[in-house]
Amino acid sequence: MSRIDIIGLTQQFKGHRAVDDISLTFDDGDFGVLLGPSGCGKTTLLRMIAGLLEPTSGQILIDGQAVTSLPPKKRNLAMVFQSYALYPHLSVEKNLAFPLTVLRLSKEERQRRVLEVATTLGLENLLARKPRELSGGQRQRVAVGRALVRQPSAYLMDEPLSNLDAKLRTSTRQELSELHERLQATFLYVTHDQVEAMTMATKIVVLNAGRIEQIGTPAEVYDTPASVFVAGFIGTPPMNLIEGHLTCSGGYIHAETAGITSKLWPGEVAAHDIVIGVRPEHLRVARADDGAMRITGTIERLENLGSEQVVYLRVGDQLIIGKGAREVALTRGQQLSLGAHLDAIHLFDKATGRRMEWIPEPQDVLVGAH
Numbered sequence: 001m002s003r004i005d006i007i008g009l010t011q012q013f014k015g016h017r018a019v020d021d022i023s024l025t026f027d028d029g030d031f032g033v034l035l036g037p038s039g040c041g042k043t044t045l046l047r048m049i050a051g052l053l054e055p056t057s058g059q060i061l062i063d064g065q066a067v068t069s070l071p072p073k074k075r076n077l078a079m080v081f082q083s084y085a086l087y088p089h090l091s092v093e094k095n096l097a098f099p100l101t102v103l104r105l106s107k108e109e110r111q112r113r114v115l116e117v118a119t120t121l122g123l124e125n126l127l128a129r130k131p132r133e134l135s136g137g138q139r140q141r142v143a144v145g146r147a148l149v150r151q152p153s154a155y156l157m158d159e160p161l162s163n164l165d166a167k168l169r170t171s172t173r174q175e176l177s178e179l180h181e182r183l184q185a186t187f188l189y190v191t192h193d194q195v196e197a198m199t200m201a202t203k204i205v206v207l208n209a210g211r212i213e214q215i216g217t218p219a220e221v222y223d224t225p226a227s228v229f230v231a232g233f234i235g236t237p238p239m240n241l242i243e244g245h246l247t248c249s250g251g252y253i254h255a256e257t258a259g260i261t262s263k264l265w266p267g268e269v270a271a272h273d274i275v276i277g278v279r280p281e282h283l284r285v286a287r288a289d290d291g292a293m294r295i296t297g298t299i300e301r302l303e304n305l306g307s308e309q310v311v312y313l314r315v316g317d318q319l320i321i322g323k324g325a326r327e328v329a330l331t332r333g334q335q336l337s338l339g340a341h342l343d344a345i346h347l348f349d350k351a352t353g354r355r356m357e358w359i360p361e362p363q364d365v366l367v368g369a370h
């Protein structure tokens with residue numbers, strides 16, 4: 001079907017770069033997700049790929065062909081918007097058939113395609129209804145169906161689930177994943193919702209202020225965030241990010257910060273300002289004495305999530321978040337030590353915000369006494 005290459009793409013609005021020199025590739029069959037906070041340039045990037053917005057500079061290739069100056073209809077892409085933009089006065093059947101009117105198809109062929117798509121999406125019994133007679137999820141499926149009938153080479157979707165309630169979002173997410181698997185087509189999906197990105201994407205592109213922070217699989221962006229921004233953006237509750245210093249003593253590298261002791265790897269390193277990152281689920285009571293890092297503080301708040309509990313630990317002027325099993329009995333006001341293993345500790349350069357890569361020695365390192 002389709003491979004999409006984006007080369008040095010920039011969109012400048014009145015002196016402000018909404019998309020700033022972005023280069024990336026979506027391979028044939030990718031479920032690519034553009035993920036980032038409001039205003040980071042997701043929609044702008046998608047609209048340039050669709051041909052709805054002319055780039056200030058840069059190139060877009062579809063299957064190796066430059067399409068940068070082609071109008072949208074010559075790109076053979078289908079776009080699903082956040083507002084479904086269905087025609088209110090037309091039935092579901094006519095809404096689905098609408099994109100086919102520009103193609104020269106026989107009536108039979110048009111009907112065949114509409115029925116096929118309606119069956120794929122479970123809309124076959126709703127063909128006579130008007131959009132106002134449908135639920136939000138059903139309208140959503142009609143909007144997706146309208147993109148499907150044209151059999152485009154790639155599907156572009158801009159926050160298509162944001163008007164649905166939480167339960168419908170979950171089921172529609174599954175439907176979209178299944179649809180992607182069945183069609184084996186290239187999907188390009190915009191969202192600011194990390195759960196959507198983590199559950200559906202084969203490739204996540206994390207954007208911040210018009211630039212790429214990281215490109216990777218869901219596991220890669222979660223397990224090895226490339227920057228403080230990605231570390232803080234992906235994960236709930238978010239990763240603990242603590243400012244500190246990297247120092248060296250007794251032949252070991254330490255990450256030092258108030259209320260936290262750590263002894264990382266044997267080695268030498270120049271003193272360095274860093275941000276230490278640890279995910280809440282990697283900070284465990286059981287590890288307080290055998291981890292590479294120990295954090296001691298007072299329990300300020302406890303949240304019962306049913307299967308797990310979240311503990312908010314006051315450590316000086318910081319609130320550190322831990323998450324773990326509920327069988328550990330904790331009470332508010334109690335002193336508590338939490339620990340993390342070496343492989344759960346992320347280090348970022350404070351000046352650049354970028355991840356610091358280390359090759360630790362393969363040996364078990366224990367914490368010093370607190």
Ligand SMILES: Nc1ncnc2c1ncn2[C@@H]1O[C@H](COP(=O)(O)OP(=O)(O)OP(=O)(O)O)[C@@H](O)[C@H]1O
Nearest residue numbers: 013014018036037038039040041042043044045192
């Ligand atoms: N036509 C325009 N003229 C001027 N500035 C614009 C225009 N369209 C978007 N912008 C600005 O460009 C930036 C990126 O906008 P964009 O719509 O791409 O963000 P987004 O990531 O899709 O955000 P959201 O999640 O809120 O939809 C924003 O600062 C926005 O205000």
Ligand SMILES: [Mg+2]
Nearest residue numbers: 042043044158
């Ligand atoms: Mg947007």
